Amino acid sequence: MATTGAEESVRTAMEKAGLGGGVLQAKYSRRVLISDIIGRPDGGEGLVGEKVVVGGWVKTGREQGKGSFAFLEVNDGSCPANLQVLVESEVFPLSQITATGSCVMVRGELKQPPEGTKQKVEMKVDKVLEVGTIDPSKYPIAKTKLSMEHLRSFVHLRPRTNTISAVARIRHALAYATHTFFHKNKFLYVQTPIVTTSDCEGAGEMFQVTTLFSEAEKLERELKENPPSTEADIEAAKLLVKERGERVSDLKSNKADKALISAAVSELQKAKDQLLKMEERSKLKAGIAMKDGKIDFSRDFFARQAFLTVSGQLQVETYACALSSVYTFGPTFRAENSHTSRHLAEFWMVEPEIAFADLEDDMNCAEDYVKFLCQWLLDNCLDDMQFMAKMYDKTAIDRLRSVATTSFARISYTEAVQLLEKVTEKKFENKVEWGIDLASEHERYLTEEIFKKPVIVYNYPKTIKAFYMRLNDDNKTVAAMDVLVPKVGELIGGSQREERCEVIERRIEEMGLPKEPYEWYLDLRRFGTVKHAGFGLGFERMVLFATGLENIRDVIPFPRYPGKADL
């Protein structure tokens, strides 16, 4: 299967042109990906006559010709489309391979299908190499149309559906595009910690990470297997210490032989050790470690309370203030009892942070990044996007095109409030006035109705924003910005950070926050401070925006929300 470099580059060139060039073998799997057959620009026509092995799962199987042959629609996840596979009954028992969800690995020849069929190529099987059978009566996702909600009960099988597999490919594309964008622009990827002891200024409720429960369980088992000494045992041990002590005194006062005394001292020490151990064990109590009536977190794994991170921003700033352009992309957590279609307890965030940059640089970066993601999907996932547009949201592709090519509107918070105050066609549930935190209805009205394109709102009132955002000269607003997009509203939130030590100290005080936990953060301002800015993009929000799906639980492989953490 080895090829020379020259062969490969010729092949690649021909492949790119969609002109035959032979079959591309999959890597690390002795088969051909279905996307490398029907995903070619010629739909696979140029491969007619080639012998290939393919593997995949049967979407539908139809016996025909009175059971003399069957057509299988086979999908291997490499693209949304299926390969049509013809198997004759002499080749293999058809009943074992036609049920939806069966797995097949088959060898055969690519053929021209009969005229008038949509596909450009089909496969005629000469050997069925491997089969994973299925009992259709037990397969929970055998039906072709199941609600998204129903599928959430089968997170281990739902990637076999057309929708969830399309989402997986789009999500992969967006993740890869993210790394590509930042790498190309010379940002370094910094993996910020998941477990944190910084309570990030109440960005939300936090999960606690602990080993105290398992320590308590271990202790309970241990005490059951090996119960602590009774008071009588301890009294007996004390008596023994006393007796042996007296013996040593006697020997010493009688000026006995040194060896004899030393032996007696050693016996005494043993008795003392034994007593100490018994006394310590008698203090052990089943249950969580406590001290002075409170849970004793000094006995927890990290010797203090530790949490799951709500954002990597503060930590990634330490790298920005040394390596200038950095980003983090990782999971973040909120322990909020929220059951909406827009919130998850575990979700991924992309957070770039740029030194020697101000709010305008930040907005430029955010706009370019979102445009890059949209263009990437158009260039790399058009087939999946067409599926999503057909099934869920007719405007999905147009939305990507429009965002990729249109300049984002940029308005100050004050202008945004003025625009919203003038609105008469719509009655908002939340009253608009300067100083409010814009609600989702306001954000969506700005981007969907007034501007009909993405809008960046900047310079928010300081009272509704975090302490680390840079205070503007008006002393009323901070250099914050949100990117609002149609369909989801707020996609990105960012700011220029306050780099002036005395200002940020004052802000911490004003907001009634304790200073001690932020000493390390202040150090970044004390020692060679730098103007810097950054933002956070909710990755699942971006996948929602792209796919047009309604519920955030369907755009992450394993959704976590109150009462639910399957697998």
Added chain:
Amino acid sequence: MATTGAEESVRTAMEKAGLGGGVLQAKYSRRVLISDIIGRPDGGEGLVGEKVVVGGWVKTGREQGKGSFAFLEVNDGSCPANLQVLVESEVFPLSQITATGSCVMVRGELKQPPEGTKQKVEMKVDKVLEVGTIDPSKYPIAKTKLSMEHLRSFVHLRPRTNTISAVARIRHALAYATHTFFHKNKFLYVQTPIVTTSDCEGAGEMFQVTTLFSEAEKLERELKENPPSTEADIEAAKLLVKERGERVSDLKSNKADKALISAAVSELQKAKDQLLKMEERSKLKAGIAMKDGKIDFSRDFFARQAFLTVSGQLQVETYACALSSVYTFGPTFRAENSHTSRHLAEFWMVEPEIAFADLEDDMNCAEDYVKFLCQWLLDNCLDDMQFMAKMYDKTAIDRLRSVATTSFARISYTEAVQLLEKVTEKKFENKVEWGIDLASEHERYLTEEIFKKPVIVYNYPKTIKAFYMRLNDDNKTVAAMDVLVPKVGELIGGSQREERCEVIERRIEEMGLPKEPYEWYLDLRRFGTVKHAGFGLGFERMVLFATGLENIRDVIPFPRYPGKADL
């Protein structure tokens, strides 16, 4: 600052050739990256005469000419080398910018340095645009040479050191290379969950994720602010219910006016509601939610015990069994009380999983991946590698070259044991015999002494491996493989997975594991099962291997280990 596409491509071509072509502006920051000056193939010579803005932190500053000017070595993290910057005292007070750790943003002209100096270009400043001053007496990392251990107490400042910034660039390169390798080979990136309810077959001790502590705190606060009703209060409330009940009965038996009765009934209902509320509140107890003497995890956020994942493998298999070639790359956790230089409580793993693949495909993928990473560093991080080789490990670059170009040895576990049994030059601490789990000393002897290159050991005894590894026909071994490399020993562990449902069920039983938690995993074998294989690479182990550093705590930005989770 905008350029046309044509201008840009000409510039890029010239840049590539290292032939002038003007200055490349940094993205989203109005300056030029130092790597885009002195990192050019011509060392920046072609840019002499250009006016640029650069920003960075002062590594060293030397006043000269009786204080009439100063040379600053400025680093912005874009490359290991510093730009030499000349500032005259008329331009700016030198004392504010010469201390190590000061931040400067300066404008000036690139000049040819005097003959005989190493660098090809230096900068003469005409304006200091921004300064972040520093008090050297308080800067904890002002000294040039500090132990790695000392630096661990300053994780927020240590990225400013040459070593940690080189590690950050190498780590970034390895992460980006990882995504590039798998994307190129058409694997989809699947983000497996961090919070999990699957206890993955005792791969290690797990951290628990909970909101019970914060719920208990909330309740305690609430009870303090609003103490529960006393017994006397409840008695009074009961009396009220009784009285109002009697009043209703009276009215009814007297056939009173309907409105009157209805009002009395409503009053009764109010009293009843009040009583119920008081009774419920009186049951509230401070402390963790309990039920039948045990902690009541049904009241926890996910309505059951939840943990931090020890591996994404089992979950990513669900995607492999639908989309064929996938991988996960994310944080994993072990709550082990381990204080070695090789273990962390939080670390990152790369775990590909391939459908329609066997152990040989798996080994091919692992070998290609490791080679790709090594070649990538040679191609993209040579300057950082040269720094590591000079400061920490003279063999670091040779090791990369050798691994990138040499075929890995492949031997069965049985052969490995036979080879080790024959060793006479070295006395192992752990006795070698068929059936043992190879210790680190054995693994390193195989790769460093016997083969002097990476070795893949495969087909391990089933008794020392996990239930999900595919049973070989000998019924004694499983299709597992470990990749051993010089310097770190085991870098990768993988296996072909058991795809036969009845075999895996038997193995679960044999190993005394409960079946219920694995029902979803068995479903993958019940419904269209597929031959598949995968592996896990410990990402920090790979960074250790590349950099030649000794302690794993220095190759992750924010190390977590017992008693330590700074920031």
